Amino acid sequence: MAQQLSFEPELYTTPRDAWEKDKDSATKWNLWTTDKDAAKKWTGGTVFRSPSVSKDRTSNEEGAPMLHTVLTGIPDGSYTVTVKFGRGLGFSRDGGVTWTNLISSGGSVGNMTVSGGSLELWFDDRFADKKSPGNCYFDCIYLTPVKAAAPEVASAAVFTADFEGSIETSGFSWWSRDNKGSAAVCADAHKGSQAIKISSDGEKDWAFSSGTMIRVKPGTFYKVSAWVKTDNPKMLNVQISSRGQGKVLTWDIGTGKKFTSDGAWTLIESTAEIPQGCDEIYVRLTGNGKMDIVADDITLAPTAPPPPKVKKPLTRGFAEQRIVEKMSRSLIAIARNSDIYLNWRLLKDDPDSIAFNIYRIPNNSAPVLLTKTPLIETTDFIDREPVPEASYRVVAVIGGKETDSADTTGYIAKAGEPYLSIRTGTKFQKAGIADLNGDGVYDYVVKQPNVNYVDPCIACDYWKKSTNTYKIEAYLADGKQLWQYDLGWSIELGIWYxxxxxxxxxxxxxxxxxxxxxxxxxxxxxxxxxxxxxYISILDGMTGKEVTRADWPTRDELGDYNYFSRNQIGVAYLDGKTPCLIVARGTYTFMKVDAYQFHGGKLTKLWAWNTDDEGPQARLYRGQGQHNMHAADVDDDGRDEVILGSCVLDDNGEGLWSTGLGHCDHAYVGDIDPARPGLEIYYAIEPKKQSNGMCLADARTGKIIWGYDKPTTHIHSTGFVGDIDPKHPGMECYSGERDDPLRRLWSATGNVIADEKTFNKGLDLRAVYWDADPQREIFTGGALRKFDGSAVYEKIRGSQVAWADVVGDWREEMIVSDGEFLLIYATAIPASDRRVCLMQDPIYRIDVAHQAMGYPQVPTTSYCLSAVTTKSGKPVVSMRIDAINGTTETKGSLTIAKPAGSDGNAVTVMLTADNARVAPEKTTISIDPGKSVVMPFTLTLPRKPALFGQKNGILVTARITDGGREANASATAIIEDAPLAQAAMVNASAFVSETGASVKKRDDKIGSSGQSISHWDVQGHRISWELTVPSDGKYLVVVRYCTEQPALRKVSVDGAAPTMMTFQPTGGFSSEANNWKHAPFADERGRPTIFSLTAGKHTITMENESGSMNVNYIAVISEKDAGQ
Structure with a gap:
């Protein structure tokens, strides 16, 4: 009889906060270990005991929380499932929608099929025992294998090809992407008198496919084998391809590969399980690039299921307890117009009662205490009477006494320049953020030059020859350069090398x-x-000297240059304590991963994994990589799993699960939907999909929670996941197509919030926590903005490289490369609460570490900030304001959440605006504890904004008082450059002549009034328009345009000598309405030119000198109307 499996539920169940150990509660389970004779009564001496149940529950929320149990490590097959329980324990298969009372079945759940090694169940203290009401007990789950029938073999299930006849009679056909190469019979046979010889002289992929289909049934197993010989084995695959209802399902469900290169006959074999939906299979030989191979005696036949995999042991690193970074308070001071704003870190080990004193230290003078009472509600402070050349000191106060925990800063960011700077001497591409010298302050290791020959795909024309070598450079936080390490010519220029x-x-x-x-x-x-x-090399962080090295995973098995040139490095706490090094090769096909620990100056391999380790399930892991890597404890066992992309490796180096969706351009892991238990992963899939090209998966099981139900072609680049819209709980998810306008902003629950018409932010959305609310601000149009478009900060320059909480309180900084400097932009907006430093969140910290390689992604957290109530008890407030578009009035709103457990319901709101009127200015509203309200307001300007010049927007500030607790919020109403309502104009698409190149006429540009033109980026490209002036007079010629960088144009009217004019950046190429600006023709000093024009037609000419810009229209405005 097959061996029965038993599972202790406390090892496989979440949420962890659903129970307390050895403590009875009316709202939680008791993980009971102190029962008399517990070892005799309960398996393992432990049992879940619920609160007393006197009558049947009517909802999952009553009594103790519903328990979600996911059993793992189970060999696939059918099992009889039984539960050891007491009283009316409820059981559900569908997540708590329908329930069964286990009393009625005597604990029998019935027969269940396990696929993918896991089984998902739900339990609740749902039912009362009518004969003996009381506590429910949940002790153990048993799985007894059901004896399986022998594998069914379809008739005519064996296929062989010995090539003793012609190619035509063999049924095989040749295909290559570049129409090169051929296949012909030859006399160099393995057995018999003939074989097939394939000669490929192209650069791209090819296939030699059988036209004979074998009828199969899902769940059966087949083996492919072939005898081959070649001198170029790394590009040869023998595949089993699957079809369903006459269409190809997947090209590869089982692949055998040849690895030797001695030209001798070699047997290649592979076994595959027939997937659901498949009714036919056939054989293909595939490769890539130039090669000559001979193949013979190809066989495809049914076979017995392979034996179950031997489970790998748990990873055990050297650490006795979890290794965490030492962290200082990281006090930062930022000069504002007339005061200095300070903020510092709250650490996860700080007691709830910790408070802080602030001291000003004048130059060569004694410290001056600035705080009347220690600060406890926030970790920030404003010095309203600053002294030149002073520094500051923050001191922790516990139990009314100052402690030794203190931090001093001597650096003050200048007014108008809220950033710290480190001189690097050149632009850099990547930045690694860590503490190199052990002082609790983050230092920076950059890679330069800022060159990225994007892709190793030579055949795709992406690749370029390297003309320089990368250098790794280390800088301390104070700007001191420690060392430079030249990677040399063995490492090409590109992120994957x-x-x-x-x-x-x-x-x-x-x-x-x-x-x-x-x-x-x-x-x-x-x-x-x-x-x-x-090699994978370890460099000493302070000296740059190599300490040790180990072999990098080999190029073998990965095929051509494009596939084996894709490499990644990651960090994962595989045993929950030791930060292990993850070294990976491969993304699109075969994948290899090695795990190491670094201890005692040596690298020790902990485990190795590759796609073929998954046996018949290998097809689900093949080509499932991402352009980054994540690590997170997805199964809540205290150990990190490695998220390679659409597949996840367990902490011991075994496949945990795979969606099988294929390569994802971006994936994000975190508590995306806080209403669900556990973590989620958001996926954006690059290959064509009929559905789920954008989807959310359960991080524990890989099961799809929701997905896009329409076809996608190529979801591309880094996308975004983060909480940006306060109207929707949880984190929002954003992705788009590469070659199509399709964009989607999803709520955490899969509802479409916006599409390409209302929220087109390109394919690489960036965002940071910047103001005082728990939503991130997005970077768009050259500024940080709220989700509604209102500006929060507009003076950011340079190329963004990383986003992380590196200094100050919990808000994030932007690390940018700006010419010869590394700049660290930090917020100067006062906080409304205090939160633990984000870098102490495990998912977030590793995400930040991984920003030094692969596609850059904004880090996520293991919890959703807006779903967590801070201990300050303050209301949580966010503000939005509509843009001002050609009028003097706009609307806005405040979203105010009152913490659960707070007193009363009366909340006072005061609103102020710079150089504008806001209504109401003061009001009292009613909010029940634990609830939120949206309060509208109106903003009115004293006059219409000027057509030209700087439009800084209108800053609106709110102060919310709830009893003795105060919170603040602010936002800026953007003043958009609205299209002219009444002016003589000509649309840019209606030009009368064009020489030197061709623009594109566009109907899809956001904020454009009618058509616009784009792709005006070739020097010498000249365009002329005819415009009718209504009457004689003095006019300005005005252009409505948008551009990301300065654009130089030679401009002239009616054939006069041209003037060189610079069109300044507007923030983007119309990814949003506010990108459009008006600019009058001006001289080289930027002074508007007044033209004396007669009534009738006039010719306007502009010639590209440099740069690109989009143009909406050209207009003439009278000198009087323009206010000149």
């Missing part, structure tokens, strides 16, 4: 640099590196 991470791997308090390295100059004549030794 040069991954690195910076982290304290050995737990000594000082971070190391883990980086991919090579030796010498192994470049081929074309400049590509296809051979040579490769």
């Amino acid at each position: 040069s991954p690195y991470v910076v982290f304290d791997f050995d737990g000594d308090g000082k971070a190391e640099v883990a980086v991919k390295t090579g030796e010498g100059d192994p470049r081929d004549p074309d400049g590509a590196v296809r051979s040579g030794k490769e």
Whole structure:
């Protein structure tokens, strides 16, 4: 009889806060270990005991929380499931929608099929025992295997090809993407007198496919085998392809590969399980690029299921307890117009009662206490009477006494320049953020130059020959450069060749640099590196000297250059304590991962994994990579899993699950939907999908929660996940198509919030926590803005490289590369509450570490900030304001959430605006504890905004008082450059002549009044328009345009000598309405030019000198109307 499996539910159940150990409660389970004779009564001496149930519950929320149990590590098959329980324990298969009383079945759940190694169940203290009401008990789950029938073999289920006849009679056909190569019979046979010879002289992929289909049934197993010989084995695959209802389902459900290169006959074999929906299979030989192979005796036949995998042992690192970074208070001071704003960190180990004193330290003078009473509600302070050349000191106060926990800053960011700066001397591409010298302050390891030959796909024309080498440079927080390490010619210019991470791997308090390295100059004549030794090297963070190295996963099995040139590095706490190094190769096809620990100056391999380790399930793990990597404890066992993309590796180096959706361009993990238990992963899939090209999956099981139900072609780039819209609980998810306007902003529950017509932010949305509310502000149009478009901060320059909470309180900083400097932009907006430093969240910290490699992604957290009530008891407030568009009035609203457990319901709101009137100015509203309200307001300007010049917007500030607790919020009403309502004009698309190139006429530009033109980016490209002036007079010629960078144009009227004019950046190429600006023709000093024009037609000419810009229309405005 097959062995029965038993599972202790406390090891497989969430949420963890649903119970307390050895404590009875009316709202939680008791994980009871102190029962008399517990070891005799309960398996393992432990049992879940519910609150007393006197009558049947009517909802999942009554009594103790519903328990979600996911059993893992189960061999696939059918099982009889029984539960050891007491009284009226409820059981559900559908997440708590329908319930069964286990009393009625005697604990039998029935037969269930396990696929993918896991089984998902739900339990609740749902029912009362009518004969003996009281506590429910949940002790153990048993799985007894059901004896399976012998595999069914379809008739005519064996296919063989010996090529003793012609190609035509074999039923095989040749295909190649570049129409090169051929297949022909030859006399060099493995057995018999003939074989097939394939000769490929192209650069792209090819296939030699059988036209004979074998009828199959899902759940059966088939083996493919072939005898082959070749001198170029790394590009050869023998595949089982699947079809369903006459259409190809997947090209590869089982692949055998040839790895030797001695030209001898070699047997290739692979086994595959027939997936659901498949009714036919056939054989293909595939490869990529130039090669000659001979193949013979190809067989496809049914086979017995493979034996169950031997489970790998748990990872055990060297650490006895979790290694965490030492963190200072990281006090930062930012000068504002007349005061100085200070903020600092709250740490996760701080007691709830901790408070802080602030001291000003004048130059060469004694410290001056600035706080009348220690600060407890926020970790920020404003010095309203600053002294030149002073520094500041924050001191922790516990139990009314100052402690040794203190931090001092001597740096004050200048007014109007809210950033810290480090001189790097050049632009850089990536930044690793970690503490190199152990002082609790983050330092920076950058990679330069800022060059990225994006993709190793030579055949796609993406690849370029490297003309320089990457250098890794380390800088302390004070700007001191420590060292430079040249990666040399063995590492090409591109993010996939040069991954690195910076982290304290050995737990000594000082971070190391883990980086991919090579030796010498192994470049081929074309400049590509296809051979040579490769290593994972550990560099000392303070000196840059190599401490140790280990072999990088080999190029074998990955096929051509495009596939084996994709490399990544990551960090994961595989045992929950030791920060382990994850080294990965492959994204689109075969994938390999090695895990190491760094201890005692040495790298020790903990485990190795590759796609084929998953046996018949390998097809589900093949090509499931992402352009980044994540680590998170998805199954709540205290150990990190490795999220490679659409598949996840368990902490011991085994496949945990795979969606099988294919390569995802971006994926984000976190508590995206806080209403659900556990974590979620948002996916955006690159390959064509009929559905779920954008989807949310349960991080524990990989099951799709919701997804886009229409076809997608290529969801692209980094997308975004984060809480930006306060009207929708949880984090929002954003993605779009590469070659199509399709954009979707999803709520956490899968509702469409916005599309390409209302929220087109490109494909790389960035956002940070910047103001005082728990929503992120998005970077768009050259500024940080609220979700509704209102500006929060507008003076950001440089190329963004990373986003992280590196200094000050919990709000985030933007790390940018600006010419010769690394700039760290920090907020100067006062906080409304205090929260623990985000870098102490495990998912967030590793996400930040991974920003040094792969696609850059904004980090996520293991909890949703807006779903967490801070201990300050203050209301949580966010503000939105509509843009001002050609009028003097606009609308806005405040969303105010009153914390549960707070007193009363009367909340006072006071609103003020700079140079404008806001109504109401003061009001009292009623909000029940635990609830939120939306309060509208109106903003009125004293006059219409000027047509030209700087439009800074109108700052609106709110102060909310709830009893003795005060919260603040602010937002800026954007003043949009609205289209002219009454002016003589000509649409840019109605030009009368064009020379030098061709623009595109566009109907899809957001904020454009009618058509516009784009792709005006070639020097010498000249365009002329005819415009009718209504009457004689003095006029300005005005252009409505948008551009990301300065654009130079030679401008003239009626053939006069041209003037060189600079069109200043507007924030973007009309990804939003506010990108459009008006600019009059002006001289080289920027002074508007007044033209004396007669009534009738006039010719306006503009010629591109440099830069690109979109144009909506050209208009003439009288000198009087323009206010000149």
